[in-house]
Amino acid sequence: MLSTTSTVVAAGESHNPLLPATPDLVWGAVCFVAILLIFWRLVLPRMKTMLDERAEVIEGGIKKAENAQAEAAAALEEYNKQLADARAEAAKIREQARTDATRIANDVKAQAQADADRITANATAQIEAERQSALVSLRGEVGSLAIDLASGVIGESLTDDRKASAIVDRFLSELEADEASKAGK
Amino acid sequence: MHPLAAASDSTGGFQGPSIDEFFPSVLLFDGTPFEINRIMLARFFAVIVLFLVFWLGTRKMKLVPGRFQSIVEMGLDLVRVNIAEDLLGKKDGKRFLPILTTVFFMVLFMNLTGIIPGFNIAGTSLIGIPLILAAVAYVVFIYAGIRKHPGAFFKNALVPPGVPWPLYIIVTPIELVSTFVLRPVTLTLRLLMNMIVGHLLLVLFFTATSFFLFESGNLFALFGIGTIAFGFVFTLFEILVAVLQAYVFSLLTAVYAQLALNDEH
Numbered sequence: 001m002l003s004t005t006s007t008v009v010a011a012g013e014s015h016n017p018l019l020p021a022t023p024d025l026v027w028g029a030v031c032f033v034a035i036l037l038i039f040w041r042l043v044l045p046r047m048k049t050m051l052d053e054r055a056e057v058i059e060g061g062i063k064k065a066e067n068a069q070a071e072a073a074a075a076l077e078e079y080n081k082q083l084a085d086a087r088a089e090a091a092k093i094r095e096q097a098r099t100d101a102t103r104i105a106n107d108v109k110a111q112a113q114a115d116a117d118r119i120t121a122n123a124t125a126q127i128e129a130e131r132q133s134a135l136v137s138l139r140g141e142v143g144s145l146a147i148d149l150a151s152g153v154i155g156e157s158l159t160d161d162r163k164a165s166a167i168v169d170r171f172l173s174e175l176e177a178d179e180a181s182k183a184g185k
Numbered sequence: 186m187h188p189l190a191a192a193s194d195s196t197g198g199f200q201g202p203s204i205d206e207f208f209p210s211v212l213l214f215d216g217t218p219f220e221i222n223r224i225m226l227a228r229f230f231a232v233i234v235l236f237l238v239f240w241l242g243t244r245k246m247k248l249v250p251g252r253f254q255s256i257v258e259m260g261l262d263l264v265r266v267n268i269a270e271d272l273l274g275k276k277d278g279k280r281f282l283p284i285l286t287t288v289f290f291m292v293l294f295m296n297l298t299g300i301i302p303g304f305n306i307a308g309t310s311l312i313g314i315p316l317i318l319a320a321v322a323y324v325v326f327i328y329a330g331i332r333k334h335p336g337a338f339f340k341n342a343l344v345p346p347g348v349p350w351p352l353y354i355i356v357t358p359i360e361l362v363s364t365f366v367l368r369p370v371t372l373t374l375r376l377l378m379n380m381i382v383g384h385l386l387l388v389l390f391f392t393a394t395s396f397f398l399f400e401s402g403n404l405f406a407l408f409g410i411g412t413i414a415f416g417f418v419f420t421l422f423e424i425l426v427a428v429l430q431a432y433v434f435s436l437l438t439a440v441y442a443q444l445a446l447n448d449e450h
Contacts, residue, residue: 015208017312017381023220024313031228031308032317035235035291040283043239047261050246057248 143168199396202388207311207381227298228308235294264289264435272439273446277329281442284325288318289435292376296427299384300420307427310380312373319372322438326368330445338445368441376430383423390416 147164213221242257250258264286269278295308309315330338342364343357390412397409 015204017204017207017377020312020316021220022218023214023222023225024311025317026218027221027225027228028311028313028317031232031295031314032287032291032321034232036283036287038236038239039286039290043243043261044283044286046243046246047258047265050243050248054248 139172142172146171199400200392202385202392204381206306206384206388209306223304224306224308224311227301227304227306228295228314230301230304231291231294231298231308235290239290260290261286263432268432268435268439272436272443277442277446281325281329281439284321285435285439288321288438289431292318292434293427293431296380296430297424299380299387299427300423305387306384307380309376309430310384312377315373315376318376318434318438319369322372322434322441323369325438326441326445329442333446342445368437372434372437376434379426379430383419383426386419387416387423390419 146168150167207224209223211220211222212226213219239257242253246254265278265282268289269282269285272278273281291314292309295314297307298304299307299310327338330342334341343360344353345356345360348356394409394412394416397405397407397412401408
């Protein structure tokens with residue numbers, strides 16, 4: 001398996017391992033050049049091409065992912081914008097409804113107020129009219145009653161209508177003045 | 186240069202390994218500069234395997250790699266990312282990548298022939314390959330330095346500015362020796378000696394096993410079990426050393442280039 005000294009060149013001939021023999025250098029150089037050419041011209045260019053392609057594919061993938069992310073971000077922004085629009089729209093509608101309701105309520109209130117005022121005015125006028133008529137009839141009745149009473153008291157007939165009428169009027173005006181002063185208090 | 190061989194003569198039957206391990210008999214073209222022996226065949230084998238692995242591994246490269254392509258990519262990325270780009274940066278790393286990749290895989294594959302049955306000798310265990318690669322590293326870092334700092338590279342390296350002038354008497358010789366002499370020498374010897382010693386250890390363990398089992402007396406055969414176990418452990422260790430030396434060699438080549446590029450002081 002292993003070479004031993006018996007196969008070695010002429011016995012007794014000494015070799016210095018630090019001194020290169022010519023064939024050693026020749027074949028060593030040939031081997032070096034061959035290997036250099038293999039790597040320089042064949043292997044490393046192939047490796048470089050493949051690494052460039054790989055880098056390109058990886059960069060392409062990164063680019064694609066970036067694009068997808070940008071698209072997603074744009075979609076999200078669009079969605080948010082639409083959501084904000086919808087919210088604003090809803091708020092506007094609510095606001096509109098609120099003002100409408102207020103306006104309607106005010107209208108109704110005003111209408112009711114007007115009706116109430118009108119009814120009150122009518123009632124007041126009617127009351128006044130009734131009071132006037134009552135006053136007039138009362139005045140007639142109170143007059144004749146007072147004349148009768150006074151005739152009885154003084155024993156004479158107050159036939160003299162002019163005189164009687166004057167007395168009644170005076171009495172009534174005093175009564176009114178009295179009432180007015182009472183009301184004035 | 187036959188200390189072990191001389192020692193083995195006195196022990197009689199046992200023949201330990203000697204430095205002649207690394208000078209096997211010539212198989213082809215004897216006497217020409219193209220002599221081929223077993224170590225040269227191991228180198229050719231390493232080149233062919235390396236070519237097949239990387240040719241097949243990068244023939245139809247897919248963006249999502251399969252198992253084989255992943256392993257090939259992992260190997261190439263070790264040099265590209267961990268050595269070239271980490272030390273030299275993206276731009277300079279790209280410039281020196283072919284050289285660094287060649288250095289790494291040439292050392293690795295040629296180291297590994299040391300444990301492949303049939304070869305059992307590392308292609309790097311003869312000084313030729315370590316020397317050539319150290320020369321390449323030497324040329325690379327001087328080239329990088331001159332290109333980066335034309336005219337100022339040697340001055341910066343030998344007469345670093347900012348040092349009081351009397352110190353140059355000491356600093357300049359030290360810098361000269363450490364940068365321009367010791368770097369290539371240590372690169373060469375580190376790899377060469379690792380491979381030589383690793384091989385000698387393996388030969389020693391396995392020849393000793395053979396001797397104990399088949400040539401010595403009965404009880405000595407027990408030693409054979411121990412020696413073969415050690416041989417196995419050191420075979421695994423040789424794999425580690427093969428990878429480590431390949432890494433160290435290409436890393437130092439990159440470090441020297443980086444020092445030359447950054448030599449601004």
